[in-house]
Amino acid sequence: xxxxxxxxxxxxxxxxxxxxxxxxxxxxxxxxxxxxxxxxxxxxxxxxxxxxxxxxxxxxxxxxxxxxxxxxxxxxxxxxxxxxxxxxxxxxxxxxxxxxxxxxxxxxxxxxxxxxxxxxxxxxxxxxxxxxx
Numbered sequence: 001x002x003x004x005x006x007x008x009x010x011x012x013x014x015x016x017x018x019x020x021x022x023x024x025x026x027x028x029x030x031x032x033x034x035x036x037x038x039x040x041x042x043x044x045x046x047x048x049x050x051x052x053x054x055x056x057x058x059x060x061x062x063x064x065x066x067x068x069x070x071x072x073x074x075x076x077x078x079x080x081x082x083x084x085x086x087x088x089x090x091x092x093x094x095x096x097x098x099x100x101x102x103x104x105x106x107x108x109x110x111x112x113x114x115x116x117x118x119x120x121x122x123x124x125x126x127x128x129x130x131x132x133x
Contacts, residue, residue, distance in 0.1 A: 002036040002058070014073065022073040032087065033061040048101040052111075058091040088117035097126075105132040 007030070014024040038056025045051060066084035071077075097111025107130040115122045 002034075002038075004032065004034040004036075006030075006032040018074045020072070020074060024071050024073055024076065026069040028066070028068060030066060030085075031062045034058050035061070038093075049098065051096075051098050053097070054093070054095045056093045058093075060087045060089055060091075063087045063089045088119065091115065091117045099130075106130070107132075 009030075010028040012025050012027045015022040036056055036058035038054060040052070040054035040056075042050050042052035063086065065086040067081050068084045069079055069081045071079040093113070093115050095111060095113040097109065099107055099109045101107045109126075109128045109130060111126045113124050113126070
């Protein structure tokens with residue numbers, strides 16, 4: 001079970017000069033409140049080989065679209081607002097892997113992971129060598 005609260009604030013700023021591309025940005029704020037639940041485990045198949053896995057679900061409760069107000073320095077009264085980042089409401093993760101000791105200090109590891117949220121799916125394969133010293 002996990003809980004995460006984060007708050008970030010960026011003070012507004014203005015680029016130097018009145019060139020046609022110089023901009024002024026308003027303050028930006030972002031708050032995140034997430035809850036998650038999951039299960040992870042591992043199983044020793046042999047003295048040298050173990051498998052591991054994790055499955056988890058997270059929910060974001062602050063999923064409003066962020067907005068950013070800005071203006072050209074040369075036209076400060078002509079402000080406009082852009083839609084920014086929209087956090088995903090739900091995230092599901094699955095990670096499955098295997099680790100095999102080649103020697104006492106050297107292990108080969110491989111894993112597959114998949115992440116799925118409201119809009120897209122991301123998959124990956126990892127292969128690595130671990131050396132204890």
